[in-house]
Amino acid sequence: MILIIYAHPYPRHSHANQRLLQAVKDIPGVEIRVLYELYPDFDIDIKAEQRALERADMIVLQHPMQWYSLPPLLKLWIDKVLEHGWAYGHEGNALMGKDCLWAVTSGGDEQHFALGDSPSFAVLAQPLQATAIYCGMNWQPYFAVHGTFTCNEPALIAAGEAYRHRLMQYLMQHREQIAEQGSAHG
Numbered sequence: 482m483i484l485i486i487y488a489h490p491y492p493r494h495s496h497a498n499q500r501l502l503q504a505v506k507d508i509p510g511v512e513i514r515v516l517y518e519l520y521p522d523f524d525i526d527i528k529a530e531q532r533a534l535e536r537a538d539m540i541v542l543q544h545p546m547q548w549y550s551l552p553p554l555l556k557l558w559i560d561k562v563l564e565h566g567w568a569y570g571h572e573g574n575a576l577m578g579k580d581c582l583w584a585v586t587s588g589g590d591e592q593h594f595a596l597g598d599s600p601s602f603a604v605l606a607q608p609l610q611a612t613a614i615y616c617g618m619n620w621q622p623y624f625a626v627h628g629t630f631t632c633n634e635p636a637l638i639a640a641g642e643a644y645r646h647r648l649m650q651y652l653m654q655h656r657e658q659i660a661e662q663g664s665a666h667g
């Protein structure tokens with residue numbers, strides 16, 4: 482199962498993320514948790530989030546980039562849900578072996594990220610990548626849609642199709658792996 486943790490603070494103004502979600506929401510085996518709908522008051526149900534994560538093979542963190550980082554509710558979600566003794570530390574192995582995919586949209590194009598001492602977009606993945614690895618997850622190559630400030634309809638359609646393809650491919654490969662493991666043991 483793929484679990485999409487979706488965090489958009491202004492969902493009614495979204496073009497890119499809405500299109501991405503539309504493109505994948507009917508895939509069997511994909512579950513979407515819309516954080517800003519579930520927790521408008523930022524009062525996160527930690528146990529419910531942990532149960533959902535436990536069911537997942539791949540966890541997707543999907544959001545628009547905000548000031549080179551995460552929307553605040555997603556940051557709080559990480560702080561609250563990835564508890565010591567559950568996600569890391571003594572007996573904290575709930576996420577071990579799961580896959581983690583960052584699905585992010587940005588208003589700027591790749592040039593926009595040519596700032597500072599480490600001028601690249603990829604460097605912005607580092608905090609999430611380190612978090613995933615720290616919790617024993619397998620970090621997947623990220624899925625990014627850049628240039629949403631100037632995105633036209635064909636670009637949005639192409640982004641949705643690419644996202645759908647990415648998730649479908651994961652599910653197919655994952656099912657094949659499970660079938661192979663089953664026949665190896667059986």
Ligand SMILES: Cc1cc2nc3c(=O)[nH]c(=O)nc-3n(C[C@H](O)[C@H](O)[C@H](O)COP(=O)(O)O)c2cc1C
Pocket residue numbers: 489494495496497498499544545546547548549550586587588589590593629630
């Ligand atoms: C508060 C705020 C901060 C933002 N910071 C960035 C940024 O640092 N870099 C960038 O490329 N886009 C930035 N953006 C633009 C959003 O990333 C962009 O509008 C969004 O990814 C488009 O997706 P959507 O159509 O689903 O809203 C920011 C937008 C907001 C509202």
